[in-house]
Amino acid sequence: MTTYRITLANQNDETYEVDHRRPLLESLRERGVDLPYGCKYGGCITCAAKLIEGTVNQQAQVALNNRQLANGYIILCVARPTSDCTLEIGVESHDTLYRNPFLDPLAPHELKADIATPKEEAP
């Protein structure tokens, strides 16, 4: 079994070895980490955490727009690690997850993947 080391930066750098095939929410909760969640299928954002270092596969998520992805957010209920990772978890990691949509609009390339248009490169 391939395992990766997950470090929780805002939990005194606690580390956990987790199975790469299983979603992080499941693995970490099983080990006693108290994490928020809602839908458990990648659609509601409640379980979002910030990936500080490392890589995950989170193809199944449909909750995050491209700006949130660019800010490093991952959806723990579907994200599986593809390397060792350092995370910030819980609402303390949500500083740039929510924004007032009228004051801070999204550019076309920052929308959710299904409606985003590619960013125009500067000539």
Added chain:
Amino acid sequence: MSDNGEATCCGPGYASPADAMQAPREKILYTIAIYTGTGIQKPDYLCTIDADPESSTYSQVISRLEMPGIGDELHHMGWNACSSCHGDAGMERKYLIVPGVRSSNLHIVDCATDPRNPTLFKVIEGSEIKAKTNLSAPHTIHCLGSDIIISMLGDAQGNAPGGYLHLNKDFEIVGRWENSMGDIKFGYDFWYQPRHNVMVSSEWAAPNTFMPGFDLEEVGHLKYGRELHFWDFEKKEPKQTMYLGEDGLIPLEVRFHHDPDSSHGFVGAALSANIIHWWKDNADEWQWEKIIDVANEPHPEWPIPVPGVISVILLSMDDRFLYFCNWLHGDIRQYDISDPHNPKFTGQIWMGGLLEKAPEVNGVKVTGGPQMIQLSLDGKRLYVTTSLFSTWDNQFYPEIRTNGGCMLMINCDTENGGMEIDPDFVVDFGKEPNGPSRCHETRYPGGDCTSDIWL
């Protein structure tokens, strides 16, 4: 009369809206409060609030029923039976059905055995609902006779349009209620008027669109609703769609007149901040018109004026007054709709909101704006709470995380119109034992102005 004011000779509820208005005053309120999305790792819960001014615990939470797990996001709820069962002595208004939008769990809560301490009777797991019906994200609950139908806003993967879950009176899943969703793109609220063989349903968005929060740009990408659907109620299929367009962006709460003979009804278009009225004309054709248009308001820090965002509407039991909330502006309005084509603006109060007209009320900092409302059966007391939906709260009113929500009571003048915030009633959910929570929908044991339908 039983304790909750309902006649004991027959089934639940009242023979008519006029009878309902004669019921004794509500003594307790059931209000849901959430921790989902707040950072507090505790279950959402159902509060029982003392609303009896003679009681020593008046205006306080007197009991709390925690759900079994975290992350439900309790939102709306409904009774197992209402006045639609009034003729059935075998039925009782005993259970509140309390769904979790995010978990899709349905909690069946016994409120009758000990009305001041409701208990959990049964849980229908979201996983069972998804497996049997391919539906998720429960919203509005109405009973019809001894059956219960629930609008479900998504399929099991959270995509629109979802459909309607049918439960029997023993809370077993019968299956899908509707025979067809037709061309309906989204679900949200619904109300039926059997004497006209009609159900009207409105549109929010797919759960995967609204649950993570509000991206305004998605409205332009047609990810949010702008249509109203008229159903053949007996055939259980949509018959006619009204395209409301820019006048009807995000049509949410749907209310028919309580008078079962009336064809008039109303919906609040949240983002357009309009009230839409519909009725059946002399040729038996359904018509609609915009009757109220709330102007966007300038804000010193906003590049564009702030829309009202009408998050809820409600009709008094005698169908004379329409109430609605502008969640972003921070006001509740009262209109006399005796002539439904020509509403008269009769009352207004301010509490919270982004326009800062009343940041503090009754000694409590109001975070959020007026959101869910519930009116007493006699029309004189309107209870209001401030949280909309955890992710949307976090976007528009981030301080709600530390301040929590609150509940206020508005005294309504049913003679001349007019509203005033009651100075002696306030429930501060910022002071809850497990930390600041957010309060949402309210119901009364004896029925209320958004639950009972007459056949």
